[in-house]
Structure formats: structure tokens, C-alpha cells
Amino acid sequence: MSPSLNSPLPKHPPLAEDLVATLKDHFGSRFSQGESIRMQHGRDESVHEAAPPDAVFFARSTQEVADVVRLCHRQQVPIIPYGVGSSVEGHVLAIHGGITIDLAGMNRILATHNEDLDATVEAGVTRLQLNASLKGSGLFFPIDPGADASLGGMAATRASGTNAVRYGTMRDNVLGMTVVLADGKIIKTGGRARKSSAGYDLTRLLIGSEGTLGIITELTVKLHPIPEAMSAAVCAFPDVEAAVDTVIQTIQLGVPMARIELLDALTISAVNRHSHTTLRELPTLFFEFHGSPAAVSEQAQIVQGIAGGFGGQEFAWATHNEDRSRLWQARHDAYFACLQLKPGCRALPTDVCVPISRLAECIQATNEDISLVSIPIALFGHVGDGNFHLVVLVDPTSAADMHAAEWINERLVERALAMSGTCTGEHGIGIGKTRFMVREHGAEAIAVMRAIKTALDPTNLLNPGKVLPPGTAS
Template sequence: MQNDLFPLPETLTAALSGQFGPRFSQGESTRLQHGRDESVHQPMLPQGVVMAENSEEVALTVKLCAEHGVAIIPYGVGSSVEGHVLAPHGGISLDLSGMNRILDIHAEDGDATVQAGVTRMQLNNALKGTGLFFPIDPGADATLGGMAATRASGTNAVRYGTMRDNVMATTTVLADGRIMKTGGRARKSSAGYDLTRLLVGSEGTLGIMTELTVKLYPIPEAITAAVCTFPDIDSAVQTVIQTIQLGVPVARIELLDPLSLSAINQFSKTSLAEAPTLFFEFHGSPASAAEQAETVQAIAGELGGTDFAWATRPEDRTRLWQARHDAYFACLQLKPGCRCFPTDVCVPISRLAECIAATNADIAQVSIPIALFGHVGDGNFHLVVLVDPENQAEMDEAAWISSRVVERAIAMEGTCTGEHGIGLGKRKYLVQEHGDVAVDTMRAIKMALDPHNLLNPGKILPATKAGCAASA
């Protein structure tokens, strides 16, 4: 946990102390904060933490670390669930949370440029009065830099896409300390390789994004939310499939199982029915939002859905979606002191019912509590597998069910992670999903951009028998 095998060179420590003063720390409490996240992995501490405030300071830190062969791990707010911010090789944790300036808002063009430490809620608060909003909502108030690094999405992805679709440009520091600009504010371009898309989802292994330009969207004229309960999970999922196949432009469709709702009721003091439930949200004009809701209500009714309740007042919608966002932390309270062994697969919408049914059959075979919920409008669902990391039997059960659901999703031409990313936890599935040639290509890109494997080492790429530097 302490990573004492990776001491910092004294010359590097002196250089960072001289440059950053109190914004460079080797205190154990600061290191511990930056060497853990929301994942089930044990803490892995960096040897020091730098609090950067602009791209130039990031570049200087990276250049100094490169000169000394020391790893750099970007850090936002630590909300990762796959070990992205842990330091298995020690090094410097580069905290970007102080880079929280909104640099430009171009309301007439529908975009904004921000530093990487700006959070999604901070951006949306700054947009009040413009008639615009930033829609990507992973639940946690994550930094936009972290969201871009993991290609995050969330409840609105079925209508507005993921970070992949909404990052237009970046300022990125490369492994040798050079600063690179990618993309631009034009809505399309055919000029050269799409380096922005290469960086989005690279989890800090190819470069450190310090500024982002993101798309903004008009706030809908009318927003209607609804809740509907079902006799079983399959009926709820079939409602989702038919809604999508009919082309209803629903903004959000969330599925929660009875255990999730029981946890939410206890945590959020709500009184939701503890049965398979769908949460919906519809955006548009008052007439179109109402028409969407009526269409979905009819679909749900044919499949056994009952108690279709509408919420049109902002405070009611906020309460509903806050309860949904509380689901992860609510589930943790079902087993005090536990950690979450997360799984978030995504499959083609036509295979969703089959995948969830088989997953529920697996859940019935284990002894640990497992909640199921997710952004089923785009085929993405999560398992919150509650374990005591010190209990090997529980960890074995969690690993078994995680591998079962992941391998099933890949067999259905889906993915091992819809939005959490690979990090440390899912490296072993990368070849299974993409094949040797694709992973070798990823490794070649990593080696070209980071030949000494200093940027977030140990993440994404699986280890190789030959001990390639890019897999260390």
C-alpha cells in the first residue's frame, strides 16, 4: 500500500517543492486520499501529490517526472470505480481539481471551453440564464477531464450520447511535457487523424487533458418524468426495447430492481414501490413531451406496467432523479463497511432482455447481495456486488459473477464496460473483446506517445509475457 519500492529522486522532490511550495505534498494523508477511489481495489499510494492550476504547470510537472523516469497519475475527484487513479508503480499524483476555471461560453455556438477540473454541476450552474445545459450526467459530480478520460456517459446518453460525442477539442500535455491542441470549435472536420477521439477514453495513458471544449444543448421547452412498475424484470426490459425500436425520442430510461429500490427508500426516505421499475424522462415541446409519455404509457400497459405516475414540476423531477443518482451509495448501506465490486456491461438493445435474464439466474446462485440497475435505454446496466474485500469467499463469488456477465455481454457483441472504463479491473477482458491485433495496435499507439510508460502505468493494457513497457 505504501509503494516504498518507488522512492522519489531527491532532485525531483527538490524541484517540485521549489516550484509548487505547499501545492506539492508528500504527507501520508494526502497521498492516501489520492491513492484510493470508489473501487474494490486496495489503496495504492503515490509518492507525492502536485496540485496544478494551469496547463503550463501540468507540462512542467510532466517534464520533470519524465526527466527522472517517474510515473504520473492524473487525478480529478476520485470517483472512479475501476482503479484509474491508483498508483501501482508509485510516482506523482497530478491533482487537476484546482484547474476549475470556465474559460469561455459561446452561447451562440452552443459550446464551452473549460479547464479539466471543472465539474459537470459547476458548468451547468454557470450556464444558468443562457438557455443551455451540458447533458452528460454520470451521477457523481465528476470533473469533465475525468469524464472525458473514461469516456463517461450516464442517464442522458440515450438521447445526448457520451463524452465521445460531446468533446470537440482538447488541450493535452504529452508524456514529454509538450502541449498539444486537438480538434476545434467547428461542428465537423475532415482534417487529419481524430486525435480528440483517441484521447477521449484513454484514461490518462496517452496524454493529460487540461482543457476541453464541449457541446452544449438548448434546455427543452418541456420536461416530463414518469415512473412505472412491472410484475417482473423481463416486462420492464421489453418495454424499453419496444420504446427504442418505435423511435420514441426518450431522454432517459432507467431500470431499477427491487433490491435497488429497497436501498433507495431507506437511504433517500422515499416510498417507491419495491418492484421492477422504470424511470423515464421526456424532452421537447409541451405537446411532444406529453405525446412521448402517452406512447410509452401505452407500451408499458400492454406489458403489465402499472402505476404510471407523471412528474412535471421541477422539484418532483429533481427528487426522482436524485433518488436514482443515490442508488449506488444507497446500495452500499445495505451492507455497512462493504465495498462495491462493479460491473457495467452494454449489449445491443435486442439482446438486453436475454442478457439481464441470464444475469439474474447467476445472481440467484451467489450468497452476496447484488443490486441491478442501469441506463437500459442504450443497453447498459450495472451490478452493484457488495463484498468485504477481506473475505476471500465473497471476493471469489464477486469475481465469478463479474466474469459471467462480462463474457456473456462480449459473446452478444457487446462490451465489458459501457461507461466505467478499463482501469485496473478489466484489463484481462480487452483481448477477448477486441482481439490480439486491435490490442497490439493500442499498445503500439501507447509506445509511440509514451515510450517510457510514465502516464498512468498499469491501466487499460493487459500485461504481456514479454514484459512490454507499455503493459507494466
């Protein structure tokens, strides 16, 4: 085991002058030590304290990434890959200094194979950019974490979102990747075949590794045919339990929902204010149905029947594309809407995921905790997967707020783990959740992860301090 994983790196090793000179010489203004650029790359959407890198490199190609990594490797400089900075657990913070590689300029769509339902893109391509480029093809890329994240970043955090219940997560939707290793070597993983049993699944190992095992520079993703019919609806319920019971029964019946999202009353109230909607301020499910017109209508009928049985009100439908878009925009803005509940606050988003049979119980117990603290906490999420978020609104300068938020999160994670769930359904570990890793996986499994990290990045240069807890050797 490398000692470097166990003894923190020096916080801000100054970059060697010759390295800086070489990079400036090669890349001109695409290598920057400017204060504002460094600061901008030293934070994400999380409450974690900013930690700017020593410099930022704006990459344009896999070969450039490899070249810079090789130089950094030679001088043992940490490297942090950066997409659009929409992560929420401090993934991109340069807590040990080093050079951030900004991949946003690698935004070419390299190939689209409509007949094979796949596309190969550079890591900086965002999901909306990819979908815009697919206009007219009859295909779309479904994974939708809300933010217009880069596909490389989404792969690195194993992102998902509102329609994972039908289309899966990034784990399920990446066929292959190009990856730069810690020493600057370039590998290709996977390919374009729909399935393969040819050796270790490096693609899946790298998905969710948050830049700690390699830097994803290109990826081939699955595309899906745009369904002939798509219809969305909202339905208010007397209480959260009734809404959750509706979800559970829908999933258990195998209704192929495209989306099934819960927003609690506080979230709905925030959404109404932010998005000028007039939804009833009750726990509410947002549904989306995909399929042929007949299949959509049949699914809708089944789900309406289930919802009615649990006291759900009439479905309010959005069948036109613009109405659907408006509805989902409101859903996606829920996070920002909630932020406005407490002016000047920041949000600590939680992210547990539990087996669906435990979901009602988990939410109920969590609501009891929420009733014991005085900070506003909204609840919403991807309940079809058993995944939900709290948006815990804190004044980051208030020790009492931070303590309450911490208490809620700790209790929630413990509860989810006790229910065979996970501390993070889709946000990732970053620096925010490393302390839960041993609790979730056990010390021996963490030792295996650490052994893999050491095998691939023996001196801990790639995004150090993320994913794995600091701690004992394996």
C-alpha cells in the same frame, strides 16, 4: 515495442532528491509528500487496494502540468492524472508509484459561447459547476454519470450516464482539447467546428484513454438548449422482462427518450430506505421526456401505451422541477442506497453493455447466476443503451464474498462479449478490467493499442498499468 510495457515498473521508485527539491522550490505547498494527501489520492470508489503516489502536485495551469511532466519525463517518474477520484476501476491508483497531478484546482470556465452551444473549461471543472455557471443561459451540459465528476476525468474515461440514450457520451460531446504529452509538449486537438474531416481524430483517441496517452488539461464541450418541457415518470412492472421489453420497443420506435432507467426490486427497496421514497418494490422504469410541451405529451402517451401492453402500472409523474430533481437524486443515490443493504460492505460495480435485442436474455441469465450466490446484488442501469450495472456487495475481507463477486462478474462479461457487447459501457478499464481486453478486442487489436501507447509514451510514464493488459509484446 518498448519492453517497459511488458516488464512491470518497479513498484515504488523513490523520488530523486533534486526533483523533490525543485518541485518544492517552485510550487511550495502545492507539491506535497504528506501521508494523508498521498493516501487520499491513492484510492478511488473501487474495491481495489489503495496505492498512494510518492507525491501529489496540485496544478493550476496547463503550463504547470507541462513543466512538471517534463521534469518527471527527464527522471522517468510515472505520472497519474487525478480529477475528483470518482472512478470505479482503480484508474487513479499509483500502482507503480510516481507523482499524481491533481487537476481539481484547474477549475476555471475559460469561455462560454452561448450562440455556438459550446464552452471551454479547464479539466478540473465539474459537471455541476459547469451547469451552475450556465444558469440563465437556456443551455445545459447533459452528460451525467451520477457523481459530480470533473469534465477532464469524464473525458478520460469516456463517461456517460443516465441521459446518453439521447445526448450521447463524452465521445460525442467534446469538440476539442488541450493535452499535455508524456514528454511535456502541449497539443491542441479538434477545435470548435461542429464537424471536421481534417486528419486523425486525436480527440476521440484521447477520450477514453484514461490518462495513458496524455493529460487532458482543457476541453471544449457541446452544450444543449434546455428543452421547453421536461417531464419524468416512474412505472413499476411485474417483472424485469416486462420492463426491458418496454425499453426495447420504445427505442425501436425511435421515441427520443431523454432517460430510460431500470431499477430492480432490490434497488427500489434500497432507494426507499435511503431516500425515504415510497416506490412500489417492483422492477421499475424511470423515464424522462424532453421537448416542446406537445412533443413531451405525445412521447409520454406512446410510452405509456407500450408499458401498459407489458403489464406496467400507472405512470407516476414528476413534472415540477423539484419533483424531478428529487426523483433523479434518488436514482443517482441508488449506488449509495445499495451500499447500505450490507453494513460495512464495499461494492463491486459491473458495467456490461449489450445490443438491446439481447438485453432481456442477458439480464435473465444474470439473475439466474445471482440466485446461486448468497451475497446481495442489486441491478440497475441505463437500459436504453443496453447498459446495466450490478452492485455486488462484498465484505472485502471475506474470500468467499470476493470469490462469488468475481464469479458473477466473469460470467457476466463472458455473456456480454458472446452477445457482441462490451465489458464496460461507461466505467472504463482502469486496472480492474485489463484482463478482459484481449477477450473483447482480440490480441491483434490490443497490439495496435499497445503500438499507439508506445508511440506516444515510449517509456510508459503516463498512468502505467491502466487500460492495456500487462503481457506479450505485439
